[in-house]
Amino acid sequence: MRITRRVAKRDSLPEGDLDEFGRFSEPALLILISIADGPKHGYAMTEDIASMADIALGPGTLYGALARLEARGLIESIGAEDRRNPYRMTALGEKALRLRLSTLEAVARAGRKRLAASHA
Amino acid sequence: MTGISSALIRMYPRAWRQRYGVEMAELLATRQLSMRTVADLIAGAIDARLNPQLGAPKAVDVTEGAQKMTNVFRCNPAGVSVQDQWRSAAWMIGGSIVLTLTALGLQWQVGQNSFSEGLLYSAFPASLMLSSECTYLKRYSRPARTVMSISGAVLVILMMWGAVAVGYRI
Numbered sequence: 357m358r359i360t361r362r363v364a365k366r367d368s369l370p371e372g373d374l375d376e377f378g379r380f381s382e383p384a385l386l387i388l389i390s391i392a393d394g395p396k397h398g399y400a401m402t403e404d405i406a407s408m409a410d411i412a413l414g415p416g417t418l419y420g421a422l423a424r425l426e427a428r429g430l431i432e433s434i435g436a437e438d439r440r441n442p443y444r445m446t447a448l449g450e451k452a453l454r455l456r457l458s459t460l461e462a463v464a465r466a467g468r469k470r471l472a473a474s475h476a
Numbered sequence: 477m478t479g480i481s482s483a484l485i486r487m488y489p490r491a492w493r494q495r496y497g498v499e500m501a502e503l504l505a506t507r508q509l510s511m512r513t514v515a516d517l518i519a520g521a522i523d524a525r526l527n528p529q530l531g532a533p534k535a536v537d538v539t540e541g542a543q544k545m546t547n548v549f550r551c552n553p554a555g556v557s558v559q560d561q562w563r564s565a566a567w568m569i570g571g572s573i574v575l576t577l578t579a580l581g582l583q584w585q586v587g588q589n590s591f592s593e594g595l596l597y598s599a600f601p602a603s604l605m606l607s608s609e610c611t612y613l614k615r616y617s618r619p620a621r622t623v624m625s626i627s628g629a630v631l632v633i634l635m636m637w638g639a640v641a642v643g644y645r646i
Contacts, residue, residue: 416520
């Protein structure tokens with residue numbers, strides 16, 4: 357029963373959903389947030405993510421997530437700049453980011469509401 | 477970029493290195509290589525090999541398997557030139573002569589012993605392992621080839637020594 361439900365959930369995942377990224381889903385989300393205000397290359401992303409979320413993404417994790425995002429059309433390279441390669445978000449990437457952020461907002465709202473109820 | 481960084485990047489698949497290798501090298505050049513970074517890169521390389529994100533699967537030519545088998549039987553692995561085959565032959569003949577002479581010299585100096593006898597028997601197989609550096613191991617990096625061929629030769633000598641030592645006790 358549980359397996360059937362999980363398969364059904366996986367099959368109904370919207371296009372570009374970050375859940376299919378497994379352990380790379382959180383780094384992928386952070387990357388999308390990082391480039392939401394404009395293209396960035398790898399080094400700029402790691403610096404931005406470190407200052408924004410206090411998370412130090414290792415190079416293996418960063419490029420593992422970048423490869424997945426690029427393979428699924430959520431980001432695209434805009435051509436090499438010296439030896440660096442900036443990436444920008446595609447329309448599909450923007451849609452995936454909005455979807456994930458709204459889910460997180462709903463979860464955060466529910467969490468806050470329940471905490472408030474338990475202290476009331 | 478340090479030698480360790482480039483060795484770590486070489487663990488990734490070729491297609492991946494061609495796409496992201498330069499960028500990653502650039503990123504690694506900006507930071508100190510810590511144990512955490514090394515572990516992250518190793519995990520990333522394993523992931524890249526298990527879950528390749530790049531390129532569609534290559535269409536398999538029906539003659540590819542037969543060609544590969546023919547090459548193996550002809551002792552002609554891909555990428556091995558005639559010059560490599562001559563080098564390989566030189567390793568086999570030269571190595572066999574050097575190891576045989578060493579074993580005979582040892583026997584002459586210290587008398588009959590299991591090590592020199594084992595070395596005598598393993599002269600050719602150990603040289604064959606050394607010669608694989610320029611044939612069967614050609615597709616690997618130079619340091620990897622060196623380590624694998626020398627380790628193989630040492631292993632053969634140790635096994636033969638062990639076998640002779642056991643034979644002496646029976």
